[in-house]
């Protein structure tokens with residue numbers, strides 16, 4: 001229900017330039033996620049939107065209103081934003097119900113309306129049973145959900161969520177993902193979300209912004225950035241990927257470290273390239289262009305996680321879990337590629353990827 005326009009925003013702490021010329025528009029009703037390695041400036045950007053931090057330069061608009069820039073600075077309480085921060089705070093002296101009711105009490109809503117809204121939101125975050133408890137009697141994950149409920153209850157137009165599910169176990173995390181997404185779709189709230197968890201980002205977001213080195217490396221739908229990453233860093237950050245040095249020639253890419261074997265290539269690059277292949281995009285096929293030896297095979301239930309040796313290279317292949325009984329280590333195999341990503345080899349790959357290891 002709100003748009004956020006970030007125009008030439010920069011932020012430095014002393015000499016440390018955290019955000020360089022940040023330009024983005026988060027659209028009305030959009031669920032956008034900022035993803036990126038630790039320390040890349042995600043929380044800083046959220047704090048700037050919220051009004052807890054002043055940018056060093058640039059302007060920030062919420063809808064058409066300038067909230068930060070030049071001499072203008074609108075304090076957080078005037079921005080109409082709901083938020084849950086990484087270090088969430090719940091009030092220790094209030095029980096769960098009162099913590100969540102608080103934003104509505106300040107708005108002087110009547111008792112029955114408050115009760116209805118709080119009951120609804122507590123049910124949504126699976127905390128109805130805990131309404132009378134004090135935060136000290138809750139686990140970390142439960143406190144985090146109190147903070148989330150309190151942000152949701154006032155149905156803000158814009159919601160900022162900084163790792164709001166980080167303290168939850170895998171199952172609850174997954175169900176809360178869908179609940180947050182559902183609330184967002186029902187209410188049309190614009191959500192700016194921060195997470196380290198790429199699956200969470202993929203499942204929830206309309207658009208993902210991948211930030212590194214103070215800049216947005218790429219923004220796009222989960223499908224766009226997963227399947228068409230702008231650079232090797234993006235490819236590596238989202239999902240599993242292995243890089244292979246190749247030589248692009250007319251119609252094919254040759255891999256020197258695979259004994260000179262090659263795969264068909266219809267792209268336009270020539271010369272040295274880095275080929276990024278996701279393990280799930282390699283599969284066993286009698287007619288595949290690559291041939292090697294099955295060296296390892298791990299049965300994981302839903303999938304087999306395999307390693308295939310081709311010359312000096314070990315390729316990771318993740319394939320449907322039905323093969324386990326039909327193949328054995330040591331046998332010759334052929335591999336087909338469903339999809340690959342080809343980047344020019346500019347010598348920067350190792351440095352670019354070292355941040356992630």
Ligand SMILES: Nc1ncnc2c1ncn2[C@@H]1O[C@H](COP(=O)(O)OP(=O)(O)OP(=O)(O)O)[C@@H](O)[C@H]1O
Nearest residue numbers: 013016018036037038039040041042043044045086
């Ligand atoms: N108040 C501050 N004073 C000085 N430096 C700061 C301050 N706040 C953040 N920084 C620095 O700015 C950079 C970005 O921090 P930020 O908290 O935005 O990262 P982040 O992307 O949220 O990381 P994480 O994923 O670990 O939460 C870091 O290098 C951090 O040390």
Ligand SMILES: [Mg+2]
Nearest residue numbers: 042043044086
């Ligand atoms: Mg952070």
